[in-house]
Structure formats: structure tokens, C-alpha cells
Amino acid sequence: MPLLIHGYTYNVGPGMPYDSIGAVPLESLNPGDTVKIHYRQTPYHEKWVIARTGIQNSPIVFYGVPSGNGALPVIDGRNAVTRLQLDYWSENRGIINIGGSSIPNQTPNYIIIENLEIRSARPPYTFYNDQGNLTSYAENASTIYVVEGSNITIRNCILHDCGNGFFVAHQGKNILIEGCYIYDNGIENSIYEHNNYTEAQGIIFQYNYFSNLRAGCLGNNLKDRSSGCVIRYNWIEYGNRQLDLVDSDYPEIYNDTSYRKTFVYGNIIIEQLDEGNSQIVHYGGDSGDTTHYRHGRLYFYNNTVISKRSGNTTLFRLSTNLESCDARNNIFYVTASGNRLAMLAEYGTLIARHNWLKPNWVISHSTFQGTFIDSGGMITGNEPGFVDFNNEDFHLLSTSQCRDAGTNLAPEVFPQYNVIYQYVKHQQYENGPYDGIFDIGAFEYSAGGVVEEDGARNKGEIVISSLLTSRAIEFKSLKSGGGLRIYDAQGRIIQSVKIYDSYRLNIENIPPGVYFYILSPNKQRIGKIVLIR
Numbered sequence: 377m378p379l380l381i382h383g384y385t386y387n388v389g390p391g392m393p394y395d396s397i398g399a400v401p402l403e404s405l406n407p408g409d410t411v412k413i414h415y416r417q418t419p420y421h422e423k424w425v426i427a428r429t430g431i432q433n434s435p436i437v438f439y440g441v442p443s444g445n446g447a448l449p450v451i452d453g454r455n456a457v458t459r460l461q462l463d464y465w466s467e468n469r470g471i472i473n474i475g476g477s478s479i480p481n482q483t484p485n486y487i488i489i490e491n492l493e494i495r496s497a498r499p500p501y502t503f504y505n506d507q508g509n510l511t512s513y514a515e516n517a518s519t520i521y522v523v524e525g526s527n528i529t530i531r532n533c534i535l536h537d538c539g540n541g542f543f544v545a546h547q548g549k550n551i552l553i554e555g556c557y558i559y560d561n562g563i564e565n566s567i568y569e570h571n572n573y574t575e576a577q578g579i580i581f582q583y584n585y586f587s588n589l590r591a592g593c594l595g596n597n598l599k600d601r602s603s604g605c606v607i608r609y610n611w612i613e614y615g616n617r618q619l620d621l622v623d624s625d626y627p628e629i630y631n632d633t634s635y636r637k638t639f640v641y642g643n644i645i646i647e648q649l650d651e652g653n654s655q656i657v658h659y660g661g662d663s664g665d666t667t668h669y670r671h672g673r674l675y676f677y678n679n680t681v682i683s684k685r686s687g688n689t690t691l692f693r694l695s696t697n698l699e700s701c702d703a704r705n706n707i708f709y710v711t712a713s714g715n716r717l718a719m720l721a722e723y724g725t726l727i728a729r730h731n732w733l734k735p736n737w738v739i740s741h742s743t744f745q746g747t748f749i750d751s752g753g754m755i756t757g758n759e760p761g762f763v764d765f766n767n768e769d770f771h772l773l774s775t776s777q778c779r780d781a782g783t784n785l786a787p788e789v790f791p792q793y794n795v796i797y798q799y800v801k802h803q804q805y806e807n808g809p810y811d812g813i814f815d816i817g818a819f820e821y822s823a824g825g826v827v828e829e830d831g832a833r834n835k836g837e838i839v840i841s842s843l844l845t846s847r848a849i850e851f852k853s854l855k856s857g858g859g860l861r862i863y864d865a866q867g868r869i870i871q872s873v874k875i876y877d878s879y880r881l882n883i884e885n886i887p888p889g890v891y892f893y894i895l896s897p898n899k900q901r902i903g904k905i906v907l908i909r
Contacts, residue, residue, distance in 0.1 A: 382408055383406055385409070385411075386400045386410070386411045386412065387412045388411060388412065388420075389414030389415070389449070390414065397413060398459035399459075400459075402461075403427075403428075403459075405436050406428070408435075410439055411439070412440075414440075419450035419451065419452035421452050421454060421457065423470075423472065425462055425480075426484055426487055426525075427464065427475055427476070427482055427483075427484055428480050429484055430485060431485070435486035435487060436486065437490065438487075438490070438492070440491035440492040448491055448532075448533075450492075451492055452495055453495065453501055453517075454496045454501045455501075455503065458505055460506060460508060462506045463477065463506055464477035464506065467503075467506065467511065468503075468513050468514045470497060470518050470519070470520060471496075471520070472519070472520045472521070473520075473521045473523055474487060474522045474523060474528060475523040475525045475547070483525060484524070484526070485525060486526075487529070489530050490532055491533065494533060495535075495536050495538070497517035497539070498513055498537070498539045499513060515563050515566065516540055516543070516568065516569055518535075518538050518540040518541060518542055518573075519535040519538050519542060520542055523545050523548075525549070526548075526549040528548065530551075531555055531556070532803065534556070535559075536560040537561065539562070539569040540569050542571075542572050542573070543573050543574065546575045546624065546625075548574075548579075549576060549577040552580050553580070554580075555584065556584045556803065559571065559585075559587035560588060561595075562589040562590045562593025563590075564590070564593055565593075566594060568595065569595045570598070570599045571598065572597070573600075575600070575602055576603075579602040581606070582606075582607075583803055584611070584803065585801075586598055587613060588614040589615055596620040597618050598620070599620040599621075600622075601623060601625075603624070603629045603632035603635035606639045607619065607639070607641075607643060608640070608641050608642045609643065610644075611799055612643060612644070613647075614648055614652075617652065618656050619658065619659075620662075621658065621674070622658065622659075622662045622670075622695075623661030623663050623669045625663065636670060636673065639675045640657075640677075641793065642795055643679045643818060644679070644799060646768075647683040647689060648684055649684045654685060654687065655690045656681060656689065656691050657674070658692075658693045659699055659701065660693075660696055660699040660724070666695070666696055666698075669695055669699065671699060672699070672700075673701065673788075674692075674699070674702070676701055677704045677785060677789070678706065678782070678814065678817065679817070680706070680819065681708050682711075682770070683710045686712055688717075689710050689712070689718070690718045690719075690740075691718065693721040693722075694720065694724020694726070697724060697725065700724060700725040701727070702786050703719075703729075704730050704731065704783055704785070705782040705783060705816050707760050707770075707816055709732070710734060714733065714736035714756070717734060717738070718737070719739050720739060721740065721741075722744060723746045724746045726746070729750075729752055730753035730755075730782050731754055732756070732760050732777060732778050734757070734758065735756040735757075735758075755781055760772075760776060760778055760816075763906075770817070770818065772820075774823065778817050781815065782813065783814065795808065796810075860895055861894045862893050889907060891905045892904055892905070
């Protein structure tokens with residue numbers, strides 16, 4: 377059994393034992409220690425390095441305690457001060473650095489950063505370094521800069537107003553980014569800074585909301601050079617390209633067998649009106665040294681891809697003919713005419729099956745030198761059958777062509793990368809109501825409707841298990857002694873019950889429409905139910 381150590385909790389904030397983060401002895405944190413940063417109305421203008429190590433069951437945690445209305449504590453890099461007892465390099469590259477330090481000097485392991493809004497590290501902003509001297513940020517500075525370290529988790533954070541929103545160097549291993557909101561990063565007129573820029577040995581992105589870059593910035597949204605890259609259940613919109621999955625310069629990454637397989641599934645990927653490059657996904661390499669390109673397979677399945685471009689859209693740019701993509705169970709929808717959609721750029725092998733597209737789509741808009749394989753089950757139509765396209769509700773109507781039109785997943789994805797969940801706007805997820813036959817797209821149709829619960833999984837207080845049938849919704853793992861009230865759109869109570877651990881809500885006789893619920897175990901939770909017949 378893994379060792380469990382109960383560490384010390386450092387409470388930081390108004391009325392707490394520590395009035396600043398820099399007052400905490402950051403150079404001597406131990407496994408199981410937690411630094412709780414409590415919300416206050418003014419930001420914490422501080423920056424620091426994490427270079428101590430936790431263990432599997434006792435990580436070192438930096439945890440933001442939100443305000444009563446859910447606002448996260450803000451860490452602001454502008455004129456930020458550094459604890460003088462620290463001594464670390466690359467100070468101008470991040471607000472929170474992980475690794476790369478003389479004092480302390482451990483290689484970080486099992487680190488969690490959660491519930492923080494981190495912002496503003498880029499020119500022309502400045503900070504006070506570990507010598508107390510005023511210093512300028514680099515253009516590629518980031519909210520969190522992982523210099524080195526393993527088993528790093530970034531959860532439910534807001535990362536914005538930096539050169540790079542989140543950055544991992546090649547000595548980062550087993551990185552998890554989940555439930556974060558990453559937006560408004562980049563440098564004007566530069567293609568080199570992105571919302572996300574990572575090069576790790578094993579990385580997973582899940583339940584995140586990737587939105588716009590800063591105005592006038594030319595970078596990509598999610599750029600990655602990692603081995604073992606998994607991108608699942610995210611909402612990704614804007615950027616020069618939404619996904620730029622290219623090559624690494626480091627042998628520990630490009631010689632890793634997992635470098636040859638990348639898994640992208642359950643995502644909503646949106647090209648907004650005439651935004652940046654016309655290509656949605658780039659897979660392979662961009663260094664020019666093709667010997668280090670991925671030369672593997674991109675598994676791209678059960679995604680909903682939307683392009684609002686008025687001109688051409690190209691789904692995949694595969695860098696060479698040694699890159700391939702298995703694309704199945706995806707919705708590829710363009711608002712322009714179908715002939716504006718191309719599957720590939722110039723190179724690579726695409727194996728397509730059971731995808732939805734508009735009629736008259738083409739293989740390529742360029743001089744095509746690759747291979748396209750239609751493995752069957754492709755569906756065309758004028759509309760995929762979304763609940764509300766204008767309001768970006770991409771769940772499926774009961775009349776959608778995409779219902780039960782999917783196919784089995786590739787054997788290589790099992791069991792680790794099976795489709796289990798689906799994204800909930802925003803930064804949440806829920807169990808997908810899968811019935812044994814996949815629908816096409818990121819959302820599985822359910823006659824019982826769509827459930828959105830405010831913060832359920834992240835807060836750990838209420839878990840909606842699934843939509844069990846067309847007749848009921850079951851709420852599980854509730855705190856005993858609470859109440860459930862259901863209101864219609866006019867605010868009238870249609871059901872009020874006492875709950876004990878779980879409750880099965882019968883919806884068989886409830887008309888279609890929008891309803892709201894309040895769950896009150898110890899404190900209220902408010903959510904929405906949309907019933908669609």
C-alpha cells in the first residue's frame with residue numbers, strides 16, 4: 377500500500393496565519409503539505425518556484441480557496457515579488473515555476489496546483505526577482521512554467537494574459553491538465569507563443585476550455601510536442617490552428633514508443649469565422665528535420681468539429697506520407713458549402729469511416745500526394761441535427777442522422793482510451809449515455825435530455841451518475857438529509873422531495889422543456905435539465 381503522510385497546512389490570506397504566499401517556507405515543503413491560498417479582493421502579486429517533492433498518496437498541493445460566490449484567488453505577475461530565500465533560474469519565464477532551482481534543489485514530483493487564477497507574465501510587465509531586483513518578463517513567459525518534474529497536475533485554474541498560457545519543457549513527465557480555462561495569451565504579431573505549448577514525456581488534456589488568444593496574436597491554441605499525448609473531452613476554439621501536434625528535438629521523447637500514437641477524442645473543436653489558418657489539425661512536425669517527425673498515427677474519433685469559415689477549411693495537415701490518421705465517428709460540419717471542406721492538405725494517409733459531412737466535400741484543395749481510404753459508413757447531409765447551433769449546443773436531436781451511425785473504435789484505443797465521458801460547458805464532464813452503439817460526434821444522444829450540474833465533479837459534493845433511460849435521471853452520492861426541488865422555466869415548483877444518498881427522478885410524465893433544480897445537502901447547488909423527446 378502506498379505510504380500516506382499527513383502534512384502541514386499553510387493558510388494564506390486575510391485573517392490567516394500567513395498574510396502572503398512568500399511568508400510560507402516554500403523551500404522546505406514536505407510530502408502531504410498543502411498551501412491554501414484564500415480568496416481576497418486584491419490579487420496576490422507574487423511569484424515562486426516549486427522544487428520540493430511529494431509522494432503518490434501525499435502530494436504537495438497549492439490550493440486556491442474560492443470566495444463565497446466561487447471567484448478564484450488571483451495570482452498576478454505584474455510587479456510580483458519573490459520570496460528572497462528562494463534561488464532559481466528562468467525567473468523571467470513564469471509566475472509559478474516548477475523545477476529548475478538551487479534553493480530548494482529537489483526535482484519536483486507529485487505536485488498539484490488547483491483553483492487559482494494566474495495571469496499577466498509578458499512584456500511590458502515586470503517583477504522583482506529572488507535578489508529583489510526589478511526584472512522584465514520574457515516574451516515566452518507563462519502562467520506556469522514546468523522546467524522539470526513528474527506527476528504534475530494543474531486543475532481548475534484560469535490561465536491568461538501571458539506569452540504562453542501554459543508551458544512544459546522536455547524534462548516534464550506525466551502531466552495532467554484538467555478543468556482549466558486557458559485564454560487570452562500570446563504576443564502581438566508573433567507565431568511563437570500559444571495558449572498552450574508543451575513538450576513532455578506523457579501528457580493528458582481533459583475537460584478544459586481553450587478559447588481565444590490575445591488580439592493580434594498569431595499563435596496556435598494547443599501546440600504540443602509530447603510523447604504519450606492524449607487530448608479528450610475539451611472545448612477548443614480560436615487560434616491559428618486549434619491543434620498543432622508536431623515534433624520534439626529531444627531523444628527521450630522522439631524515441632519513446634508512445635510518441636508514435638496520439639489520441640484525440642470527445643472534443644468540440646471550433647474554427648470561428650475566418651480565424652487564422654484554414655487547417656484545423658496539424659500532425660507530424662515543423663522543425664524541418666523530418667527524421668524527428670512523429671511518423672505515427674493520430675487516432676481522431678468521436679469529436680465534433682465546426683468551421684465557420686466563409687472560404688476553404690482543411691481538416692488535417694499531415695506533414696509527410698509517414699504520418700497517418702484514423703478518423704471515425706466524427707462530425708465535420710462547415711457553415712460554407714460542402715465543397716469548401718477538404719479532408720487533407722498535401723501528404724499523409726487518412727483512413728476515414730463513419731463520419732458526417734456535407735455533400736460534395738473533397739479530399740484536398742491542394743496537389744495531393746498522399747492516400748485517402750474510405751472505409752465506409754460515411755454520411756452526408758445538409759445539417760447534422762444539433763439541438764441549437766446558434767447557441768452552440770451541439771447535442772443531437774432525436775431526428776439527427778448521427779444517431780447510432782457510429783462504428784466500433786480502433787483496437788489500439790482499448791482499454792485506456794475508450795470513450796466514456798462527454799464535455800459539459802464549461803470545464804466539466806459527465807458520463808456519456810452510451811447504449812452500445814456509438815453516435816457520431818462528441819455528444820451521445822439521450823431521450824432523457826442533457827444534465828448540467830454546476831461544479832458537481834470538481835467540488836466532489838454531488839455526482840450525477842448518468843441518464844439511465846428515457847424515463848428517469850438518477851442522482852447518486854448525495855449527502856443525506858437534503859432536498860431536491862425541480863422548477864419549470866416560469867419558476868413554478870413541479871417536484872420537491874427529501875433525498876437520502878440517491879434519488880431517481882421519473883421524467884416519463886414531465887413535458888419536454890428546460891427545467892432547473894436546486895439540491896441542498898449542506899449548501900445549495902443549482903443546475904439545469906433539458907428534456908428533449
